Amino acid sequence: MVMLVDVPRMSAWIAHEGAAAAIDGIRSRLEADYRRWPQFDKTPRIASHSPIGVIELMPIADADRYAFKYVNGHPENPLRGFQTVTAFGALADVHNGYPVLIAEMTLLTALRTAATSAMAAVALARPDSTTMAIIGNGSQSEFQAVGMRAALGVSRLRIFDTDPGAMDKVARNLEPLGFEIYRATSAEDACRGADIVTTCTADKTLATIVRDEWIEPGTHLNAIGGDCPGKTELDPAILTRGDIFVEFTPQTRIEGEIQQLAPDHPVTELWTVLDGTATGRTSDDQVTVFDSVGFALEDFSALAYLADAVAGTAFAGEVDLIAEPHDPRDLYSLVAEAARPVTEVQSGTRAA
Numbered sequence: 001m002v003m004l005v006d007v008p009r010m011s012a013w014i015a016h017e018g019a020a021a022a023i024d025g026i027r028s029r030l031e032a033d034y035r036r037w038p039q040f041d042k043t044p045r046i047a048s049h050s051p052i053g054v055i056e057l058m059p060i061a062d063a064d065r066y067a068f069k070y071v072n073g074h075p076e077n078p079l080r081g082f083q084t085v086t087a088f089g090a091l092a093d094v095h096n097g098y099p100v101l102i103a104e105m106t107l108l109t110a111l112r113t114a115a116t117s118a119m120a121a122v123a124l125a126r127p128d129s130t131t132m133a134i135i136g137n138g139s140q141s142e143f144q145a146v147g148m149r150a151a152l153g154v155s156r157l158r159i160f161d162t163d164p165g166a167m168d169k170v171a172r173n174l175e176p177l178g179f180e181i182y183r184a185t186s187a188e189d190a191c192r193g194a195d196i197v198t199t200c201t202a203d204k205t206l207a208t209i210v211r212d213e214w215i216e217p218g219t220h221l222n223a224i225g226g227d228c229p230g231k232t233e234l235d236p237a238i239l240t241r242g243d244i245f246v247e248f249t250p251q252t253r254i255e256g257e258i259q260q261l262a263p264d265h266p267v268t269e270l271w272t273v274l275d276g277t278a279t280g281r282t283s284d285d286q287v288t289v290f291d292s293v294g295f296a297l298e299d300f301s302a303l304a305y306l307a308d309a310v311a312g313t314a315f316a317g318e319v320d321l322i323a324e325p326h327d328p329r330d331l332y333s334l335v336a337e338a339a340r341p342v343t344e345v346q347s348g349t350r351a352a
């Protein structure tokens with residue numbers, strides 16, 4: 001049997017743990033996995049583009065476990081009543097190749113993206129950060145806020161979205177949790193006085209959501225929405241002024257904000273900061289940019305954390321996904337066994 005965490009079980013597990021605790025737990029797991037980066041078999045994700053979106057497969061493995069995620073990105077989906085990002089994925093045992101967990105990953109992606117943003121901000125933002133701008137107030141935004149508060153204590157938010165309804169939704173969800181929320185009148189207004197600027201907009205264009213002149217010295221940018229070829233959010237002048245930190249360089253060169261720069265523009269992989277071989281923030285005036293695109297290791301860590309957390313609990317269901325006959329070579333026996341009662345009924349040898 002394969003463990004199954006579907007949407008109702010995932011929602012119930014997050015509600016039971018608390019979103020902050022779940023994001024924080026994934027962050028710890030993720031940090032440990034990022035520190036053993038060389039042990040993973042890594043590849044840029046495999047993307048299938050259409051004029052209105054992308055569908056991607058994200059595989060990764062270490063010596064013991066393999067994971068993949070299927071994820072889409074369709075920025076115009078909300079206008080048609082669908083979500084921009086949905087996902088599901090699996091964790092498997094490398095020793096026999098069997099899947100051990102299948103999970104919905106739309107919610108899990110929001111948790112792991114928040115965990116990754118928080119992990120990067122702990123390493124790169126000024127430790128005295130108290131205020132975050134969130135530009136783009138869609139599905140990811142509340143999780144980003146909850147994760148940053150759990151990791152850094154950031155509880156003042158300056159929110160902005162081109163859709164006022166999205167800002168209403170963030171205020172409705174986060175004010176009861178004790179966040180202090182300022183509804184900005186523009187992206188520029190949101191950036192004013194923010195220690196951390198998170199951009200999580202969805203648009204399949206080379207957009208400039210944040211301009212260089214709005215960014216004060218010392219700001220940490222957490223740019224998560226520019227994650228596809230032809231889809232960016234930051235003014236290139238911010239990228240040349242600041243120091244850029246990425247997940248997996250070969251993937252980020254294709255998908256990240258740095259697609260706007262020369263292919264040899266220097267970047268630092270985040271794992272090297274976490275394992276102490278590279279330096280993160282060097283001064284209070286430095287502008288740091290986490291050019292996040294979402295990397296398979298984050299899904300691996302989230303799935304591994306989830307598997308440990310839900311095993312043996314009511315949050316894990318079961319699905320019979322592996323065709324496993326008594327004799328491993330007699331796969332046909334499963335068909336024969338399934339067909340027998342029907343044959344017997346048809347031939348009248350068995351009471352219906």
Ligand code: NAD
Nearest residue numbers: 084136138139140161162166200201202224225292293294
């Ligand atoms: P969403 O569609 O739910 O929300 C996007 C929001 O951005 C919407 O409310 C929209 O009105 C707003 N927006 C669009 N253009 C804007 C602009 N110019 N200024 C201000 N607001 C604007 O999408 P989501 O699920 O929250 O995802 C947000 C982005 O993050 C997407 O681009 C998605 O692909 C990306 N993403 C990245 C990662 C990662 O790991 N880096 C993970 C998940 C999602």
